[in-house]
Amino acid sequence: SPLLMRTDELAMMAQQVVADRFALRRAKENLTICRRDVRKLISAAIEEGASGNWGNIEATYIGLVGRIPRAPTLSDVNSILDEMELLLQEAVNILEMQQKDENNSTNGDQSERHIQNSNTESISELEPSSENEQGAKAVDDDRPKREPVRxxxxxxxxxxxxxxxxxxxxxxxxxxxxxxxxxxxxxxxxxxxxxxxxxxxxxxxxxxxxxxxxxxxxxxxxxxxxxxxxxxxxxxxxxxxxxxxxxxxxxxxxxxxx
Known part of the structure; x- marks a missing residue:
């Protein structure tokens, strides 16, 4: 019969349907994870007062979420997922740049403190130490050293x-x-x-x-x-x-x- 002649074709069609359902489920899961990450980053950045136009990023996020249909197709989900991942990367880049600026500022402060400490140590080496100070140093040297985490x-x-x-x-x-x-x-x-x-x-x-x-x-x-x-x-x-x-x-x- 015609149906028997199309057995292989129908089997392939059935396999494709299963594959499409699996791909849609996986895409939805990825979108859910990405949405969660973007939302957490935005909330954390706003709460900590991080620099950057987080209001616009949040508005973009809300707009993307609002575009998700009630019964989305694989194409719908993948399209929104692509844009959500770009938004996630933008938020990550902003925070990374801020962290680099903070690190540069911290390194500058540490360098200044190191210079001050070096000057202080140089002066201390020229001045005689009291017996109490020498005893305190000996106590510090005898303290057990904590092993760092491996x-x-x-x-x-x-x-x-x-x-x-x-x-x-x-x-x-x-x-x-x-x-x-x-x-x-x-x-x-x-x-x-x-x-x-x-x-x-x-x-x-x-x-x-x-x-x-x-x-x-x-x-x-x-x-x-x-x-x-x-x-x-x-x-x-x-x-x-x-x-x-x-x-x-x-x-x-x-x-x-x-």
């Missing part, structure tokens, strides 16, 4: 925490410098205060603090207060009671099994 290879971290890659230049992370820049953006998006992140960098080291942020991003749906969680990790690290290893291994196993 750094893990960047490749291992990225396999365990792939979500942070989108916040790197061009949606990828290929160096610790890029990783730390992405962590600053994610820190703001998650609502972690600058002081909490700065303290984590001082206690854990900048690479480990960035890794902790990447781990928190992976588990953001299960953490009520990312800022409080990071501060808790920092306190444990200060007491020598925290290691990134278990977190990274757990996330890596989850990523590989998923």
């Amino acid at each position: 750094n893990f290879p960047l490749g291992m971290v990225m396999r365990a925490c792939p979500e942070i890659a989108i916040y790197g230049p061009g949606g990828t992370i290929g160096s610790w410098r890029e990783m730390m820049g992405a962590a600053v953006v994610v820190r703001s998006m998650l609502g972690v205060s600058p002081s909490a992140y700065q303290e984590a960098c001082e206690v854990m080291g900048p690479e480990s603090a960035a890794t902790a942020i990447a781990c928190i991003l992976e588990r953001a749906g299960h953490i009520n207060s990312p800022g409080g969680y990071l501060r808790d990790l920092t306190r444990k690290a200060a007491r020598g009671e925290f290691s990134l290893g278990p977190m990274i291994n757990a996330l890596r196993l989850k990523a590989e099994s998923g």
